[in-house]
Amino acid sequence: MLEDAFERARGEKRMAFIPYVMAGDPDLETTEAILLALSDAGADVIELGVPYSDPLADGPTIAAAGQRALRSATHLREVLALASRCRERCPPIVLFTYYNPVYQFGVERFAREAAAAGVAGAIVPDVALDESAELRAALQAQGLTMPLLVAPSTPHPRAARIVDAATGFVYVVSRLGVTGTGNAPDFAPLRRQLASLRELTDKPLAVGFGLSSPQDVRNLGMLADGVVVGSALIDAYAGARAQEAATRVRQFVAPLIAACFLVSP
Amino acid sequence: MLEDAFERARGEKRMAFIPYVMAGDPDLETTEAILLALSDAGADVIELGVPYSDPLADGPTIAAAGQRALRSATHLREVLALASRCRERCPPIVLFTYYNPVYQFGVERFAREAAAAGVAGAIVPDVALDESAELRAALQAQGLTMPLLVAPSTPHPRAARIVDAATGFVYVVSRLGVTGTGNAPDFAPLRRQLASLRELTDKPLAVGFGLSSPQDVRNLGMLADGVVVGSALIDAYAGARAQEAATRVRQFVAPLIAACFLVSP
């Protein structure tokens, strides 16, 4: 499923647009409305965040969204049910979850139920290459992907091993640090890294962390296959619920999606 | 002069009555009125306290009296002037002073000016036998006495040396501790001590510290030659001034003086 999404975008000479949404923030109804809005707006893949008490790869925006979601008692089970409910009406959904909820749920069970819910894969930010084998195998056994992250600090030989092991796509972290809109990436080195990763693999390269504006998207210079926007999107609908949130999301993503096209190679 | 006072009392088959007054508490005028009242009432010797900032042999009553006196700027010089003013109208005056004011005044000068003021001697509670030689010599050179203290904790051989060195009288401390009315002496051991001191010397033995009532005086059983009453007397006039204070003093000392007689040998 994921491969198709990137393929289609590539066919349309654009980068895939991958919004990140925290499930259950502030309630599941709102998330559902947002998912549908994103789908309508033309998102290619959706990252669906699973709330976690200790999101150490996340900046304040996503961390706060997770706190709100926990207050609405959203955990992995509820997120899977949501994904299942939306599967027919949405582009491919990739879960974004920390490892511990998965571990408690049971790794095998997680893979099975995620597959049953129609989910395309899982990004687990605190499981880097070295700890990924078991989870990757379990997901793969269910036909699910496990994108891995490459960071600016990742040395080249290690990056080669990561892109090798990643499935679905490679998540290229745009800058040092955590998610959040505070400081924009430094695009020159990012472009260099994308070019060098491109030499290593044909797998789609999706860039995330800190992208918030159409200009950021354009700055990627079409070197990436996809663009992840999370914190900025959450900021855009924070405080709103249901249809009101959906409306704001629609307004917010339109120019970003346009920017994915605008760039000339 | 002191010897005469004790002699006269002995002749009258009574103990000499030796009130203690803090000079300048709360002002010199009051002290003067009190001195005259004591004289009228029949005091045999007067201990005149010199205010000092750190009276470590004194309990709360005399310490507080000293504080009040210091607030009226009464120091050694003022006390000597007072003694001089009252000399004609009073029984012999013995200064009760800590060493430091004397030391600052100058030991020689102190002896000289005390003699000039007509004072009979000086009791210096923080100068025990061992440190007393210089001061004693200076006072003696001016014809002044220096009574020394004997405490319940003083070993017998040392007591012998003290009574030897003491001039004027021997000040027998009635109990462990400092001046004050809090706890009355234990009279049985005190009487034993008086008896044993009596074997050592013919010098007058005056008992002080903690005596406050006619009964205390009677409890001495005529084994002493004199009775010092300080804190209880100060309590009796505290808060009053001038003639009012003098009146209270007169009322307070009358039964004490009577008790000095009452005791049958």
Place this chain on the structure above:
Amino acid sequence: MSAPDTRGYFGDFGGRYVPEVLIAALDELERAMMAAFADPAFWAEYHEVLRDFVGRPSPIYRCERYAADVSSVPLVMKREDTNHTGAHKINNTVGQALLARRMGKRRLLAETGAGQHGVATATVGAKLGLPVDVYMGVRDIERQALNVDVMRLLGAQVHAVASGTQTLKDATNEAFRVWAQRVEDTFYVIGSVVGAHPYPFMVREFQKVIGIEARRQTLERYGRLPSDVIACVGGGSNAMGIFSGFVDDRDVKFWGVEAGGKGVDGDEHAASLRAGSIGVLHGSRSYLLQSAEGQVRETHSISAGLDYPGVGPEHAFFKESGRATYVDITDAQAVEAFHAFARCEGILPALESAHAIGFARELAAQRGADDLILVNLSGRGDKDIGRC
């Protein structure tokens, strides 16, 4: 020296569950650490600072009165409370800061709960001229205002963490986040035998001096080894520090004392090993207190330094292998031990250490003159006055 495997596992516990952005830094740290550990000059410098600056060796002290009514067993305290800054924490910060300097790092970063580790890091940073940023939960900043003042006097920047529980757990998250941003020039000084590999191993090696000294001192003074070694367990560094000196002495029993709070049957405690389950927190797999859904739980202990939902992976390994036994002491028992020990021995123990001391009295009742109980008195209790 029993090291974890190459992936940083002690048996099933440990590992490296951190974002990719930190992996290179952990690799760099591991390489630098191994090089330093193999370099006698590094250890010479470490020991010189421990001697001159920290005041090591810390003494062992035999209690005269505290448990004399219940037992004739010699009850011996390893006196980490006499260290500069008043706890064992500084052994570790000295080691890590020297390593940071050796690696050419320009700044230090630390999380802190009670503030003891923050103070120990600020202290070493001041001494070495390395700027220090300390992350501390808003609630802890309020509860431990004095230590905040100390850190500031030492020139450290104390940053308030308002997310999550606003305590140590979230301060640690935040420290990881900040490290991820500054990973190139910043050394993250972790305060206990927790975190991603190589931290649990490295911190243990820096705290091992406690056990090495205590073993030598006990042999010298009493001509024998202890029958039992007791230490409180928060993250587990003081316990691992003293245990590791005796790890090959198979007859020496290890007792880790966790914070029983208001009772381990309820929710208000911090006894991860006693009452938790296996999971992943702050970079390693170990025991932790969590909900059925894998959300990390809020904990409670009267002692701020034990108020942490996780525990070092090597303790989890010791628990599974049976090398150590983990027990708990409640708030009330710890407070009682604090008072009794102060009055009987003239030493105010840290409330953390009071947990170990409380258990020691219980164990003493089951031991005799031929045994010898060694307790790690991990810190002084000045910081706890007014709290019990």
Place this chain on the structure above:
Amino acid sequence: MSAPDTRGYFGDFGGRYVPEVLIAALDELERAMMAAFADPAFWAEYHEVLRDFVGRPSPIYRCERYAADVSSVPLVMKREDTNHTGAHKINNTVGQALLARRMGKRRLLAETGAGQHGVATATVGAKLGLPVDVYMGVRDIERQALNVDVMRLLGAQVHAVASGTQTLKDATNEAFRVWAQRVEDTFYVIGSVVGAHPYPFMVREFQKVIGIEARRQTLERYGRLPSDVIACVGGGSNAMGIFSGFVDDRDVKFWGVEAGGKGVDGDEHAASLRAGSIGVLHGSRSYLLQSAEGQVRETHSISAGLDYPGVGPEHAFFKESGRATYVDITDAQAVEAFHAFARCEGILPALESAHAIGFARELAAQRGADDLILVNLSGRGDKDIGRC
């Protein structure tokens, strides 16, 4: 060992200016002290307690940064701050309490100002099972509430002294008064080299361990003696303790640093030697701050432990004989040194010690690499946080 003469005089200073009621107790004490001093078993016990309980030897520590900008002179701190209870005071209370036990005394009595000596006495009393009564001025109880809590936790009774200045001077008067009442079963533990003979001598002998250790350590580490030894002077015990280790090394210069308060030209300071005159206070003849009429003056220092109008008689003797030079450091200078030292070396000095440290920087500017300045860091500054 340079003892005072048989009457307790160092030159013209010292003696025994106390009420007769105490003379026998002082005689008894002197005899017991001399017997103890001649008994190797006494010293063995004293040194064992210092080692196991206090944590001695305290280290010497060479500063790396504090005065490096003004001098290349090695600046070495004797670390009394690492002692149990955080100051040199405990060396003395250990000695006196052991002596009290040897004499069969049943209770300890102490005066305290800042509370450090009170805490040190309460500590040793708890350890030995001897009840402790501490006398402390009402104003000091307010200013030093934390130490009051510590004393109470240790089981001591703290008695408020409301007379006079309500500070250390009057607490000392009161302790003498109480001692006079209980002289038979009570040992009065004086906190500095002051009081009537044999206290100044005895306290010095119990603090001499500082100087003996420091001399050995300096020789071992640097192969030479210090050119200068610096200590702050309140009553003078930490200074006398370190000086006495070097007293026969005639080339070693001694510097005593008094509290200059708001300036020794005015009235608000506590510099008895610099700005006082000879007199008698608390049982001995020495320098003190007094009015022309011989009333003892109220003093001022930001550092409670130096806020005392008198000084030990041996210091008066050292001043007269020129063996030591006495200087002063103002409140403002001490506070500045406190901050600078904390930030440069990672050590919070007691405000008392900060006086010595402040002067050390001045002296360092006049010394070079061939010299060596040794400073007695008499205590830790935790107690002073929030006061500067």
